[in-house]
Amino acid sequence: MNTTKRLYYIDWLRVIAFTLLILYHTGMFFVPWDFHFKNNETSELFELWMTPLNQFRLPLLFMISGMGVYFALSHRKTSGFIKERSTRLLLPLIFGMLVIIPPQIYFERLTQNVHFENYFDFWKTVFYFVPYPEGGSLSWHHLWYIIYIFVYSLMAIPLLKFLKGDKSKIFKTKLYEFFSKPGKIYLLGLPLLFVFYSLAPFFPTTHGLFDDWYNFTYSFTFFIYGIFIISVDGLWDVIEQQRKLSLKIAHIPFAFLWLFVWGPTFYIMNEETTAFFFFYGFLKTTFVICWLLAVLGYSRIILNKTNKFLAYATDAVYPFYILHQTIMMIFGYYIIKLPLGIFSKFTIVAIITFGGSFILYEFFIKRFNISRVLFGMKTVHSRKALNIPQIIEGE
Secondary structure (H helix, E strand, O other): OOOOOOOHHHHHHHHHHHHHHHHHHHHOOOOOOOOOOOOOOOOOHHHHHHHHHHHHHHHHHHHHHHHHHHHHHHOOOHHHHHHHHHHHHHHHHHHHHHHHOHHHHHHHHHHOOOOOOOHHHHHHHHHHOOEOOOOOOEOOHHHHHHHHHHHHHHHOHHHHHHHHOHHHHHHHHHHHHHHOOOOHHHHHHHHHHHHHHHHOOOOOOOOOOOOOHHHHHHHHHHHHHHHHHHHOOOHHHHHHHOHHHHHHHHHHHHHHHHHHHHOOOOOOOOOOOHHHHHHHHHHHHHHHHHHHHHHHHHHHHHOOOOOHHHHHHHHHHHHHHHHHHHHHHHHHHHHOOOOOOHHHHHHHHHHHHHHHHHHHHHHHHOOOHHHHHHOOOOOHHHHHHOOOOOOOOOO
């Protein structure tokens, strides 16, 4: 694929995916699932949109990240690539764990009737280096995505270097010839199905990196898919050509899961049985892979354009991601106590989260190089010096 031309549809996908992520996190106050603290009333109606969204939002982000990492290595040596990844990922992660995440834990502690003299008295506990939640306040919370992308980037270096070299031409040609045959692209679901069947029963998702084998492997698979899709000439063409079929197939498992499993519906199957586990795994995998292929296929047709909003959002999306959950939880702590309905509270929290992220980004982050670096952005000088497809984290 030509990497000298701006791929606006990938920019759009990334902005849309992170926007959905923020709305999803806002909904966590009001859905019946576990969260750091909750509204006193929850609604199963939130499950109707949050559960299917939860199936593909992160796979899409990991796919896009794989594409971005492929670009990131295209104009750098390995040492420069590792330095760039460390600056763009590890530095914001460390800053986030020390500054951005602690307020989330502080307000969670208040809901648990744990009080401190002031916030600074609480913040000092970060340096006890006792991991959350065992009484400590050191955590990466929603920033777990960043450390995973960093580890994936390092793990993918041999593959990235191979795909960039001349020796990979035959391999990529054969890969394209295989997947260009009608229906073969859907075989991408088989590795995902294997990961689900072999790891999901034994390793529940923790986002803890070292004990998160199912989620780690599942997400890494999408990351690798993103690398192949962007590096193998013609593969995105195949996805685009079969986009209508992908969308049609995706509707079948979606309809069943949405009606009988994910939403507040009647009892249809014992979820504790082995039969249900294998049936659910097949439907879930089919839905995710077909929906993602449909989204990728249609994106190049519909979203391959730019405007002022996209130019702004492409820069802002990484700082928004880092900031959003802290703003959401600070204001959410007070808003969920108001005598309002669930949907009114959700709307207010969402607006304040986006608005607060915008104010902090516009006036305190984008204008200063030191804050730009802490939030994973390029400095103003280096931003002008490099004119490359900027779809990686923080671009």
